[in-house]
Amino acid sequence: MIGITVFQPFFLSFTLPYSAIRGENLPVLVTVFNYMTECLTMEVRMKETDDFRIQSALGAVQKMCVCGGDSKSAKFHIVPVKVGEIDLEATAVSMEDDNTCVNQIISKEGIGVQDGVRRKLLVEPEGIPQEYTKSFYLCPEGSSLKQVIDLPVASNNELVPDSTRVKVNVIGDIMGPTLSNLKDLLKMPYGCGEQNMASWSPNIYVLQYLTNTNQLTDAIQDEAKGYMRVGYQRQLKYRHHDGSYSAWGDNEYQNSTGSTWLTAFVVKSMAQSRAFIDIDSKDLDFSMQWLLNHQSKDGCIQSVGQVFSNYLKGGLGDGENVVGLTAFALIALLEAGIDKNVPAVTNGFTCLDKQQTNADMYTLAVMAYAYTLYNVDSPKRVQIMAKLEARAKMPNQGQKYWSQEEKKRDKTDDDYFYWRAPSAEVEMTAYVLMAKIALEQAGAVSQAQPIVQWLTQQRNAYGGFSSTQDTVVALQALSMYATLVYHGGMDISVKMDIPNSMYQTGINDSNSLVLTTWDLPQQTTQLRVNVQGKGCAMVQANMKYNIHEKEEEKEGATSFHVRVNLYRSRSDIDNCKKRTLRICVRYALPNFSNMAIVEVKMVTGWIPVKSSVKELVATNQIQKFEINPDRVDFYFDEFDHLERCFAFEVEQSDIEVSNPKPALISVYDYYEIKDSVMTLYEIKTICGTKEELPFPEQWKPYRRFYDDNSQRRLPSEQSGSTPGPVSTCPVCNEVVDASSEDFKMMVCKAEAVYKATVGRSGKYSIKIMTNFTNEGKRHLEIYVNSVMGSQCQCSVLGDTENKAFILTPLSLLDTEAKKLTMDARSTLIHWSNLVEKSVYKILTKQGSAC
Structure with a gap:
């Protein structure tokens, strides 16, 4: 065998931001590393394309001297003009010296040697992103079925040009969208003990469904089990020493106790996972015993620890939270395989028997499924199902769902987010679906069809729904339905017409789990779909675009109010490359939000100062943070009508963008994503200019509104003063x-x-x-x-x-x-x-x- 050793005298490297916004003047650094002992005269060239403009005075070619063991960078200022991933390519060649290297020893060996580097840069449109997803489950039943899908867009004066993206996904299985995106069902962070379950639990239902229908492949099995193992190991971080689980765990976030609700959820998932991955039985038994230790004498499960979702807490009347929690815990125990005749279960249903007449719609839906698992012929179950059926909503022919009796926020002409049902409605409808189809009840399929039709229309573009709980419960329900109706023999064609184009695909048993994706022209606003044959197809149309921010929209936000201020750095007040970013949020709706996330996207070329972000946790101003390549996510247990402020430092990186575009701050209720607001903020580059920044205010982390009528303690009486009346008020x-x-x-x-x-x-x-x-x-x-x-x-x-x-x-x-x-x-x-x-x-x- 002959060995060949190759020596490269130098190599190239790009320094790029994670992403950029179209129109920014972006410095691209191309660095040459010289491995020789002598200097090299280098010519560095940036390849020009239609995707960007080069703004550098030196143009697309720069010369420089790079001496041995050293590195030097050529800086090319580019302005991206195309949205999406653009290719950047640079080359460098060692040349004969032309006095670029003055008074230096020039290497002759490397002359003529060339190196190149190619990278992709994500270019995003300016403005505020909007997204629509419309999903349809189409079953022609041996004939032909047509569906028209309208995708309305913003008016031309609001729409950011060239920001629209239209995509259609087609797959031959109701669980198909989930199978195609097991890793990322929600475009949301998974940073707490409850949210992590959304990365674990759906894999259980996918494997159960594919196993029961003999469709499981080695590739899907390996992928799903891998995600389950990661989710299980990650969940152990949120475990307390007593076997319970909480949102933040027994760690620096200082949760004092576990949560009965989350512990029940984990117990259920651990027990169901045992069929597929290794689960520590002692840990499972320990957690189950902790849950049972919190059962009162009347059979009800005590509410211990924090639950971040308001509709899980009840709140429409005394004791409803206990009933809903007890029903949820009983479902967890029964699905974990506990004998239904043990005292813990029978006593739990005694608690439900006493309270059910006072239950709200959400609690009734959870109770319905609990009673179905316990005794499908129970008179109590019959009563609950009758109540639910009488209060069902039927918005269109062939659809049925359930909702709380409170008024929903309707979609308005100015609401550019595709209106998707509140998470609570998806969840309670999924519980009713499971109550109707569990244990293969007579007439289950026909009763389930209108419910399934409504549920599928609430799905997002990634295979999940709006939030974690509705995703977990709805996917469990849909997997049960898919198992019930699966019989093979699929042979279906899907045709889609848009102006001047036609798309077509065929689906059969061999490719029913394969996702077909069509990228459509930006101007597409209507799709005409025709499905023929035997079987069903999931058709999802997804549209994304950006709009310009309007002041009246920012001021009229209905869910959260957000204020953003930028100051000189508190820690380094004269450093023009550092800033203090202060964000204040309050809830604009009655009562409290659920757990909320503040997503702060970084302005191009700026990064968070991690020590200042950590300080927010250390001083209990936030529950947790996660730093991502282009943003920081801040977790809050809730917001109320009183303004809550926090501040952290940002600093300019080596990439100094001269005209950075505004970046996005998003605030949303984690469990009701429709309750959200977005606003833009900007950081001006002032180094080398005469522009001044305001000095930091003397603020407290929490700003509260005072009421002049509040009672205050009076100062102590001074000697010689006339005593006033003694207050009897608190x-x-x-x-x-x-x-x-x-x-x-x-x-x-x-x-x-x-x-x-x-x-x-x-x-x-x-x-x-x-x-x-x-x-x-x-x-x-x-x-x-x-x-x-x-x-x-x-x-x-x-x-x-x-x-x-x-x-x-x-x-x-x-x-x-x-x-x-x-x-x-x-x-x-x-x-x-x-x-x-x-x-x-x-x-x-x-x-x-x-």
């Missing part, structure tokens, strides 16, 4: 310094530190959820009314539902009379995550302070 503070010694002393002196929901409508205005003690949290779930002097006002109590801490003597709570007296010995503090964590630290982890 002290109401919307803002406290939770890190101060005064706050610590106030908490230590209080006999009871109640966390409560105040301002409730209905029979009782206050729900006391927890009493914080030096042994941790004691869960109470007590409903009372407040009693205080007629002259007293307290803004913390408010007219709308909020959370608060109530520091009070134990004697002021009368549980029999259902009242909580509030006088001068009582202090009410508006709840925040920061305050709660400080209270917990004072009373437990730093209990010696008391």
